[in-house]
Amino acid sequence: MTQCCVPGCFNKSGSKQQSNLSFYRFPCEKREKRKWLKLIRRENFTPNCNSRVCSWHFPQGKAAGPTRFAWNNGKSFQFPDDHNPVRKKKKKEQVPAIGENQSEISDEPHHSNNAATQTDTASSTSSSQSLLVLEIQNDMLRIENEKLKKQVEKQKQTFSFSQISDNPERVQYYTGLPDAASVLFLEALLSRFDLKYHSDWTVQMMPLIDQLFLTLVKLKLNFGHEDLSIRFNCSRGTVTNIFTTIVSALYDILYVGMLENKIPSRAKNQTSLPDCFQPFPNCRIVLDCTEVSVCNTERLDTQSHLYSQYKGRTTLKALIGVAPNGVITFVSNLYGGSASDKAITADCGVLQHLQPGDMVIADKGFTIRDILPEGVSLNIPSFLTNGQFTQEEVNNNRKISCARIHVERSIQRLKVFSILHHIPYQLKKNINKILKACVCLTNLQTPILREIE
Numbered sequence: 001m002t003q004c005c006v007p008g009c010f011n012k013s014g015s016k017q018q019s020n021l022s023f024y025r026f027p028c029e030k031r032e033k034r035k036w037l038k039l040i041r042r043e044n045f046t047p048n049c050n051s052r053v054c055s056w057h058f059p060q061g062k063a064a065g066p067t068r069f070a071w072n073n074g075k076s077f078q079f080p081d082d083h084n085p086v087r088k089k090k091k092k093e094q095v096p097a098i099g100e101n102q103s104e105i106s107d108e109p110h111h112s113n114n115a116a117t118q119t120d121t122a123s124s125t126s127s128s129q130s131l132l133v134l135e136i137q138n139d140m141l142r143i144e145n146e147k148l149k150k151q152v153e154k155q156k157q158t159f160s161f162s163q164i165s166d167n168p169e170r171v172q173y174y175t176g177l178p179d180a181a182s183v184l185f186l187e188a189l190l191s192r193f194d195l196k197y198h199s200d201w202t203v204q205m206m207p208l209i210d211q212l213f214l215t216l217v218k219l220k221l222n223f224g225h226e227d228l229s230i231r232f233n234c235s236r237g238t239v240t241n242i243f244t245t246i247v248s249a250l251y252d253i254l255y256v257g258m259l260e261n262k263i264p265s266r267a268k269n270q271t272s273l274p275d276c277f278q279p280f281p282n283c284r285i286v287l288d289c290t291e292v293s294v295c296n297t298e299r300l301d302t303q304s305h306l307y308s309q310y311k312g313r314t315t316l317k318a319l320i321g322v323a324p325n326g327v328i329t330f331v332s333n334l335y336g337g338s339a340s341d342k343a344i345t346a347d348c349g350v351l352q353h354l355q356p357g358d359m360v361i362a363d364k365g366f367t368i369r370d371i372l373p374e375g376v377s378l379n380i381p382s383f384l385t386n387g388q389f390t391q392e393e394v395n396n397n398r399k400i401s402c403a404r405i406h407v408e409r410s411i412q413r414l415k416v417f418s419i420l421h422h423i424p425y426q427l428k429k430n431i432n433k434i435l436k437a438c439v440c441l442t443n444l445q446t447p448i449l450r451e452i453e
Contacts, residue, residue, distance in 0.1 A: 286406065
């Protein structure tokens with residue numbers, strides 16, 4: 001059982017009436033410890049590891065130090081009671097000097113007066129102690145009430161962008177974007193866009209910045225809808241409504257408005273051509289495919305269409321095109337995982353943007369030379385035919401690998417958005433919009449390659 005070491009304080013731990021009290025150790029810092037010792041007015045006292053001061057003496061919190069004591073209680077705190085006013089003690093009147101006539105007073109009345117005085121003193125002391133106990137209990141109830149209010153406020157708090165906006169590392173962790181300015185840029189675009197909510201009812205309980213933040217958190221970390229509903233203090237239906245609406249808006253603004261059918265020309269690529277592309281100045285685009293895991297289906301014919309021999313599971317597959325400077329400039333719709341690279345390239349429409357004189361760099365799997373438009377060249381690594389590469393083939397393969405590495409780095413950045421690791425069943429209808437929105441968000445990250453001086 002711990003007892004408060006302040007003189008005149010009898011608070012102890014374990015008491016039912018004082019169960020809300022806390023008992024604080026003396027601070028380790030010498031200056032602060034001397035301050036506490038001076039305030040509690042206990043002479044010749046050296047606190048040890050078991051010395052405690054109860055929380056009743058800290059009305060302003062532990063950091064402010066002990067400031068309330070029985071000897072100055074009336075100065076700092078007053079608890080008036082209109083029904084039972086506390087009478088102040090009257091000063092004892094000075095007893096007049098005993099004269100000749102008074103000397104004859106017998107001893108018996110004198111003893112009676114002393115007893116009455118002692119009774120009044122004891123009654124006054126008891127009343128003062130009762131008042132002190134009531135003040136302590138009243139203050140403890142006030143502290144408990146404040147704690148309960150803080151708990152209620154904490155339960156009402158929701159996860160919001162304002163809580164992380166001043167920390168770039170947290171912004172990048174939760175959104176996949178480099179800083180708060182990028183998120184605010186997207187909010188400015190959305191504020192000018194006519195949002196048509198998926199569920200035909202407008203979300204008014206949450207500001208637009210937090211609706212965007214919820215969507216980015218879903219794309220980046222792929223939290224479940226139940227998890228997001230708890231974090232943002234809303235229903236699962238609201239999460240679905242917000243996510244579907246904002247993703248569709250980002251698709252329309254960023255992809256349809258800025259990226260679709262806008263593959264840069266050779267001349268534009270040459271203004272930011274990295275050193276590793278100097279051997280390929282006519283390169284228009286670097287192609288590669290990426291796959292996204294999906295749930296199995298009940299129909300066998302559909303499941304066989306989705307099954308990828310390369311991944312060994314059911315997947316969806318998309319073609320990604322990257323400019324020489326590392327920016328993603330083309331993304332196809334998603335196809336079944338069983339589709340070949342050549343079949344996707346022929347069907348997705350990327351070849352329609354190529355012009356005579358353009359060069360396409362790709363991996364060995366892209367045997368697309370026969371389907372390229374006239375005048376468009378293909379540069380892929382050489383196949384091993386005679387058991388050993390020639391020195392020219394080795395040098396060419398090395399140059400192609402140095403150039404192709406940027407498309408793989410761009411795809412790796414795209415996969416930072418965890419929603420593309422495995423597409424939930426309920427999002428399959430919007431998967432193309434989700435993929436293309438993530439591609440546009442990837443382009444908002446810091447550049448892969450430094451700017452050409």
